[in-house]
Amino acid sequence: MDSVVLIKFVPDLVEDLEIDPQSGLLDRSFLRLMPNELDDHALEEALLLKERYGGTVTVITVDTGDVDEALYTAVAKGADRVVKVTGEGFDQGVTDRELASIFHEVLRGMPCELILTGTQAVDDLDGFVGAMLAERMGLPYVGYVTKVESQDGTVIVRKEYPGGLTAEIEVATPAVLGIQAAEKPPRYVVTSKVMEAMKSGSIDEVEAPDVSVEDGVTVSRMSVPETGARAEMIKGSVQDVAAALARLLRDRGVIA
Amino acid sequence: MTGQVCVVVETLRGEVTELTYTMLAAGRRLADALHTKLAALLIGHPCAKLAETLGAADRVFCVDHADLAEFNPEAYLRVVAAVFEKQMPRVAMFGHTAMGTDIACGVAQRLKLPLAVSCRTFSADGAEPQYSALICGGKIIAEGPLPAPHCLVTVMSGGYKADEGRVRKTPPLETLPVPARLDAVRTRFKQYIEPPAGDVDIAKQPILVSVGRGIQNKDNIAMAEALAKAMGGVVSGSRPVIDQGWLPTTRLVGKSGKQVKPKLYLALGISGAPEHAEGMRDAEFIVAINRDEKAPIYGFAHVGAAVDVLELVPALTEKVKAR
Amino acid sequence: MSTASSYEFLDKVIKATPDGAYIRKCLQCGTCSGICPYGFAMDHPPRSLIAALRADDWHGVLESDTIWLCVSCFACASVCPVRIPLTRGLLATLKTEMLVGGSIPQELQTALGNSRRYGNALGESPRKRADWTKDCPVPVPVLANHKEPVDVLWFVGDYGSYHPRVQLVSRAMARVLHALGVSFGILGPEENSDGDTQAFAGEWGLFELLARKNIKAMTKYAFDEIITTDPHAYNAMKHEYPRLGFDRPVRHHTQFLLDRIESLKGLFRNPLPMRVTYHDPCYLGRANENNIYEEPRQLLQAIPGVELVEMSHNRALSICCGGGGGGMWLDGFSWEKAHARTTEWRVKEAIAAGAQVLAVACSYETPRFEDAVKSTGNEGKLVVKDVVELLAEAMFE
Numbered sequence: 001m002d003s004v005v006l007i008k009f010v011p012d013l014v015e016d017l018e019i020d021p022q023s024g025l026l027d028r029s030f031l032r033l034m035p036n037e038l039d040d041h042a043l044e045e046a047l048l049l050k051e052r053y054g055g056t057v058t059v060i061t062v063d064t065g066d067v068d069e070a071l072y073t074a075v076a077k078g079a080d081r082v083v084k085v086t087g088e089g090f091d092q093g094v095t096d097r098e099l100a101s102i103f104h105e106v107l108r109g110m111p112c113e114l115i116l117t118g119t120q121a122v123d124d125l126d127g128f129v130g131a132m133l134a135e136r137m138g139l140p141y142v143g144y145v146t147k148v149e150s151q152d153g154t155v156i157v158r159k160e161y162p163g164g165l166t167a168e169i170e171v172a173t174p175a176v177l178g179i180q181a182a183e184k185p186p187r188y189v190v191t192s193k194v195m196e197a198m199k200s201g202s203i204d205e206v207e208a209p210d211v212s213v214e215d216g217v218t219v220s221r222m223s224v225p226e227t228g229a230r231a232e233m234i235k236g237s238v239q240d241v242a243a244a245l246a247r248l249l250r251d252r253g254v255i256a
Numbered sequence: 257m258t259g260q261v262c263v264v265v266e267t268l269r270g271e272v273t274e275l276t277y278t279m280l281a282a283g284r285r286l287a288d289a290l291h292t293k294l295a296a297l298l299i300g301h302p303c304a305k306l307a308e309t310l311g312a313a314d315r316v317f318c319v320d321h322a323d324l325a326e327f328n329p330e331a332y333l334r335v336v337a338a339v340f341e342k343q344m345p346r347v348a349m350f351g352h353t354a355m356g357t358d359i360a361c362g363v364a365q366r367l368k369l370p371l372a373v374s375c376r377t378f379s380a381d382g383a384e385p386q387y388s389a390l391i392c393g394g395k396i397i398a399e400g401p402l403p404a405p406h407c408l409v410t411v412m413s414g415g416y417k418a419d420e421g422r423v424r425k426t427p428p429l430e431t432l433p434v435p436a437r438l439d440a441v442r443t444r445f446k447q448y449i450e451p452p453a454g455d456v457d458i459a460k461q462p463i464l465v466s467v468g469r470g471i472q473n474k475d476n477i478a479m480a481e482a483l484a485k486a487m488g489g490v491v492s493g494s495r496p497v498i499d500q501g502w503l504p505t506t507r508l509v510g511k512s513g514k515q516v517k518p519k520l521y522l523a524l525g526i527s528g529a530p531e532h533a534e535g536m537r538d539a540e541f542i543v544a545i546n547r548d549e550k551a552p553i554y555g556f557a558h559v560g561a562a563v564d565v566l567e568l569v570p571a572l573t574e575k576v577k578a579r
Numbered sequence: 580m581s582t583a584s585s586y587e588f589l590d591k592v593i594k595a596t597p598d599g600a601y602i603r604k605c606l607q608c609g610t611c612s613g614i615c616p617y618g619f620a621m622d623h624p625p626r627s628l629i630a631a632l633r634a635d636d637w638h639g640v641l642e643s644d645t646i647w648l649c650v651s652c653f654a655c656a657s658v659c660p661v662r663i664p665l666t667r668g669l670l671a672t673l674k675t676e677m678l679v680g681g682s683i684p685q686e687l688q689t690a691l692g693n694s695r696r697y698g699n700a701l702g703e704s705p706r707k708r709a710d711w712t713k714d715c716p717v718p719v720p721v722l723a724n725h726k727e728p729v730d731v732l733w734f735v736g737d738y739g740s741y742h743p744r745v746q747l748v749s750r751a752m753a754r755v756l757h758a759l760g761v762s763f764g765i766l767g768p769e770e771n772s773d774g775d776t777q778a779f780a781g782e783w784g785l786f787e788l789l790a791r792k793n794i795k796a797m798t799k800y801a802f803d804e805i806i807t808t809d810p811h812a813y814n815a816m817k818h819e820y821p822r823l824g825f826d827r828p829v830r831h832h833t834q835f836l837l838d839r840i841e842s843l844k845g846l847f848r849n850p851l852p853m854r855v856t857y858h859d860p861c862y863l864g865r866a867n868e869n870n871i872y873e874e875p876r877q878l879l880q881a882i883p884g885v886e887l888v889e890m891s892h893n894r895a896l897s898i899c900c901g902g903g904g905g906g907m908w909l910d911g912f913s914w915e916k917a918h919a920r921t922t923e924w925r926v927k928e929a930i931a932a933g934a935q936v937l938a939v940a941c942s943y944e945t946p947r948f949e950d951a952v953k954s955t956g957n958e959g960k961l962v963v964k965d966v967v968e969l970l971a972e973a974m975f976e
Contacts, residue, residue, distance in 0.1 A: 165268070191782055
């Protein structure tokens with residue numbers, strides 16, 4: 001079961017997100033980037049599959065800056081090979097469509113049974129990387145996967161639907177899976193092991209291929225939703241409050 | 257459906273999903289603003305029954321086949337792409353769900369069309385229709401044009417009321433032939449797995465009715481459960497409630513329990529101490545009921561009311577049930 | 580490489596500390612297990628752990644997860660008749676093995692992951708580490724902006740910087756320092772967690788990473804000494820940072836303030852007529868025989884009106900608040916296993932001693948004990964304050 005895990009770096013939401021007044025878009029100088037949380041789950045699932053069925057795990061990411069620690073952490077966790085795709089302007093951000101194109105080219109020389117990536121990321125705007133990559137590669141795709149089991153030539157995945165319902169879906173390999181959650185929470189790896197990986201491991205560097213990306217959607221402006229510093233207090237009797245709340249929740253589409 | 261607004265209907269286990277009605281509400285308004293019609297693309301089996309509540313659309317296009325009875329990402333992707341290739345809508349709407357997103361991205365890639373995900377609302381005041389999406393955990397609104405001549409979007413709930421899109425009337429149906437070869441599909445739906453009869457995973461629930469010390473005793477938990485049931489959610493709690501044994505540890509929200517991000521977090525009699533806040537402050541909509549106006553929870557709840565929890569809960573349950 | 584046998588593990592324990600070989604002298608007297616606050620809930624409290632290792636039951640030891648109940652309070656190490664370095668040598672090393680083997684409660688994993696990524700266990704933005712100073716009624720110089728030498732570098736710590744309750748302690752400390760005319764500064768966003776608790780949770784690699792970041796920041800500035808409101812930071816800087824090449828004088832805030840007791844007395848304005856009991860933090864007292872017991876008491880007794888009473892477990896016998904060794908981030912786990920909280924035990928002792936105020940001197944303690952006051956139903960009967968908060972109350976409006 002040779003698998004490839006694709007990781008993308010996304011804004012860390014712990015920091016305040018600021019809008020650059022000039023471009024009207026996210027001010028990237030203030031951003032702290034971190035590996036997409038669901039990609040961490042994808043890596044965990046890949047490692048679990050390796051433990052169960054053997055094979056190798058390759059991790060690939062695009063170098064948006066400061067990605068080495070995450071790659072060495074993957075090595076310390078058990079990844080066999082880690083690859084960094086370098087190129088101009090990546091630190092300015094890469095769209096999902098661009099990522100799908102880049103990964104498509106890079107994967108041409110890497111045969112594998114499964115490609116795993118987080119089903120979505122917080123900064124997705126023009127699509128989901130895994131789903132678009134699958135289409136480019138002509139491979140079947142299933143997203144929102146929470147479990148993977150192997151069977152000769154196919155995998156059986158557990159797909160999650162709203163409300164806790166799940167379904168078993170059989171997919172022929174090679175295939176691309178969008179992981180919603182690994183079967184176990186992503187493992188912890190002690191800092192000393194990561195330090196060891198930094199000393200003895202290595203990161204393969206690949207230059208970004210020239211890719212053609214068709215027009216995606218454009219963002220003309222970004223803004224921060226207005227939030228009051230404190231809660232809006234509903235006044236009145238218990239009946240007034242109950243009525244107001246019920247109305248509010250219906251208006252928001254939270255309840256029927 | 258060429259040049260129209262088209263909603264790709266979502267069905268799950270023989271029922272049209274709530275989000276579909278939200279999309280129909282959105283689609284109706286957008287179609288009207290663009291002076292075009294609203295179409296719905298319904299894939300399933302049997303379609304006629306499923307179309308009964310799709311009256312908001314001007315016409316429902318059905319692709320009916322036994323192999324399409326349950327959602328299959330690859331099969332549905334092929335069908336939608338094939339249909340759109342022949343009659344491409346101006347804007348095609350998919351649900352931002354495990355079903356809609358699986359196919360929207362593939363269709364966008366196959367037909368080389370722009371796609372905007374996580375959209376909440378649309379508008380068409382000026383020259384070009386616009387989308388508004390909520391990204392980065394709800395911290396950023398991204399807006400832009402819906403590119404002409406054709407584009408796709410995925411739609412999240414919250415921008416329109418589902419009721420607005422729910423019209424119990426079967427619109428004119430047009431059956432489309434199954435346009436794609438379904439036998440060569442490499443994906444196969446096997447079976448649904450029911451959620452375990454054991455306790456729920458509160459992290460996966462869209463609505464949490466959460467109780468704190470203010471619920472006062474174990475007997476009052478039942479009224480919180482009644483409210484939760486009426487709203488389609490489950491009960492969770494802060495540490496004091498779990499410590500007392502009034503709720504199992506699986507229901508604990510907070511530093512020592514679960515981190516939750518539901519659509520609605522109703523905090524009843526919870527002060528909002530940091531250890532609890534850590535588990536729920538990223539919820540989409542937080543409503544806090546606490547007699548103490550200075551309770552820390554009001555610092556990050558969206559809406560609050562300083563009334564008695566034990567009085568409010570039954571009153572709210574009544575209002576929620578009365579549709 | 581993971582350890583395969585008891586002998587390999589014992590070897591690691593022996594090498595972990597200078598007097599590690601004393602473990603061979605264990606008499607199996609059981610005093611350690613007897614004094615351990617969570618020994619009753621452990622599969623292998625210290626004595627039994629050594630017995631299991633001697634019987635080469637390494638797998639049995641690894642199978643149990645109750646080592647995570649150990650709060651590294653040094654009670655066992657302080658009473659061992661043959662002076663085995665149990666806390667630092669045996670227990671911390673076992674926790675490291677558990678981490679290497681992938682056994683770690685989820686809550687702790689989050690705190691350690693946060694420490695790695697953000698330099699604080701709470702997962703807050705490092706940029707906002709000095710935000711607490713904005714609401715402060717006196718200026719708190721951040722050294723990166725201050726550009727002048729100071730007498731004192733005040734190491735604030737994670738909780739003092741980010742936790743709403745402990746920020747009040749930091750505010751009180753700033754006011755007192757200002758009133759005393761002390762020239763001081765803080766590292767602010769350049770400060771990282773001292774790493775002490777993470778170390779005792781088994782993550783010595785993480786400790787070193789955090790320590791080196793702090794050392795790098797501190798060596799940029801000119802100051803005479805370091806003071807800290809956090810005994811964990813005190814302990815780390817006194818005993819561990821020197822082997823990483825950083826050996827500067829460090830004192831706990833109570834020691835520093837006691838030096839200035841005459842000035843403080845001149846600034847007391849409001850008498851505090853209350854019965855106060857003082858809780859000895861593990862890392863100020865027992866840990867590494869730091870033995871700072873009297874200074875905080877002398878400060879309290881100098882406040883007009885204060886009547887000092889003692890709890891039955893005081894000084895070297897003090898009962899841990901449960902925050903050390905990773906315990907601060909394992910409350911869910913320890914409740915599941917033990918159904919008892921040391922903080923509740925302590926609060927009951929304070930009340931039994933007739934106290935109205937429980938005075939503390941560690942950043943973990945104010946929120947932990949306040950929580951226990953609520954959960955034991957003693958709201959209104961007992962108030963929790965850091966020593967410096969009481970000083971501030973006596974000095975200011």
